[in-house]
Amino acid sequence: MRTPRAKRKTRLLALTAAVALAGLGLGVPTLTAGAAATPDASAACDAPDERIYQVPGGVPSDPGSVIACRATELPHVPGDIPMHAWKVQYSSKDNAGRAVAVSGTVAVPDAEWKGRGSRPVVAFNPGTLGLGSQCAFSKQLAGAFQDEYEGENVAALLKAGYAVAATDGAGYLDGQTHPYVSGADAGHALLDIARSAPEIPGSGLDPKTKVGLWGYSEGGAASLWAAQLAASYAPELDVVGDASGGVPGDLKVVAKALNGGPFAGFMVDAVLGLSSAHPRMPFDELMNDQGEETLEKARSHCLAGTISALAGQRIEDNTKDRLSFEQLYALKGTDGRTWGEVVDAQKLGVGIGRAGSGATYEIDFPVLQYRGALEEVIPVETEDATRKAYCEANITTQWKVYPGEHLTTDQLAKDDAVKWLGDRFEGKPELGNCLLP
Structure with missing residues (x-):
């Protein structure tokens, strides 16, 4: 029998890893600094x-x-x-x-x-x-x-x-x-x-x-x-x-670590999420049959299902030419950017500075x-x-x-x-x- 601690550990691993109202005749007023201090039910x-x-x-x-x-x-x-x-x-x-x-x-x-x-x-x-x-x-x-x-x-x-x-x-x-x-x-x-x-x-x-x-x-x-x-x-x-x-902070480091591992579902979510955010980049045409099935699972699952259904997935197994991340990073979109540049643009801590520093x-x-x-x-x-x-x-x-x-x-x-x-x-x-x- 598993101890309560072991049960909790198992559960944690399973979990980790309008038209505007004015057009409808329902105006939404903007509260000012003089608005009521408590909610009005x-x-x-x-x-x-x-x-x-x-x-x-x-x-x-x-x-x-x-x-x-x-x-x-x-x-x-x-x-x-x-x-x-x-x-x-x-x-x-x-x-x-x-x-x-x-x-x-x-x-x-x-x-x-x-x-x-x-x-x-x-x-x-x-x-x-x-x-x-x-x-x-x-x-x-x-x-x-x-x-x-x-x-x-x-x-x-x-x-x-x-x-x-x-x-x-x-x-x-x-x-x-x-x-x-x-x-x-x-x-x-x-x-x-x-x-x-x-x-x-x-x-x-x-x-x-x-x-x-x-x-x-x-x-x-x-x-x-x-x-x-x-x-x-x-x-x-x-x-x-x-x-x-x-x-x-650095998605390239994260992707390398997740690929093929127990939390690969997060990698799949990231690949799918970035492709939706950047539709000018090549994506759908790169997927093989397994890749299309994997993406459909990612679109339909919540956290626990994402982890369990997509554990062990490797990017190479989901692309037509068994493309590695390094090969994918070299591919260009219609705007001339590479996938590598898109992923690097998500890196945190780059171009930062204190107020008045002139940093991005x-x-x-x-x-x-x-x-x-x-x-x-x-x-x-x-x-x-x-x-x-x-x-x-x-x-x-x-x-x-x-x-x-x-x-x-x-x-x-x-x-x-x-x-x-x-x-x-x-x-x-x-x-x-x-x-x-």
Whole structure:
């Protein structure tokens, strides 16, 4: 008989690894700094649930505009926390600057905010949930099925009194493919749900409030991309800090490690996600029959199914000419870029600098980065390298290693991440620990 610890280990391994409302005659007012301090349950936000996940006929050009919203319950956020919550569809931009609609969840605790200033908002990006449309985080929180760990992260933020703006990420609307690990798509979607949260009727949130960013694994890459893009893409947001854990900073390093291994499903998701984000690159024509079957499995599964159904997959076995990653990286798209250049463009910690440095990505707030000492999914060399790049760029960086595996580290760090964000909201200084080895 397996011990409880062994059972938990097995389970962890299985898990790791719209037309605008104005056109419908349902105007969505924008709240100002003078809006009510607590949610208003009577405010109209009653789009049908299916509308949240329908591709709208048009998308507002202003990122963060609310397209549709509806009040919802979050039974999979533990703790019976009194709150008001909404599913929301909002406008964002893809990696090419095109307007897209994205879904997500906004939750505001009912408890009166007693901290400094107005109630802060934490823009949260969950870890990998799978590419199937049923896997969207907003559907899981609202009861489709439970990822208890991410639900606990949301609960911890709400218990601390913070509003939570949790993006599904782009590509979870009907008929779409999530652009998994595409940096700009992810960063934009996370920043834009922070923009949209105060627009929800009755949220009581101040558009000028302080904003924190948080994510782990895929979400860690997303939140770190949001940190890099904040100054140029969303300069009006008062972002005061970012917490990012388990970050797959260099996708080439990650792909090499995952290929043929127990967590190869994440590699398949990344290949499929980047191809959807970059349609000018060769892709479908490269797949053999097995490749087409593999991609169909990736499109339909959530996290546990992705890991179990796609374990051991090798990129060479799924392409017509048994192409290796190195051979794929050399192939060019219709815009002249190679796949290698596209993948390199997703690398975190490149072109970063402090505010006023003239860097491509200027960051004027501290970041928290962390990983597990027993990390078995993301190569620690790329996690460590991302931290090193931030330190070398003089970005104030706090770094911590927890005694856990990939998924357990998410929970081991949860309370520390919430407290660290709380210190940023309170204006406490962060000196970082880049001088430590």
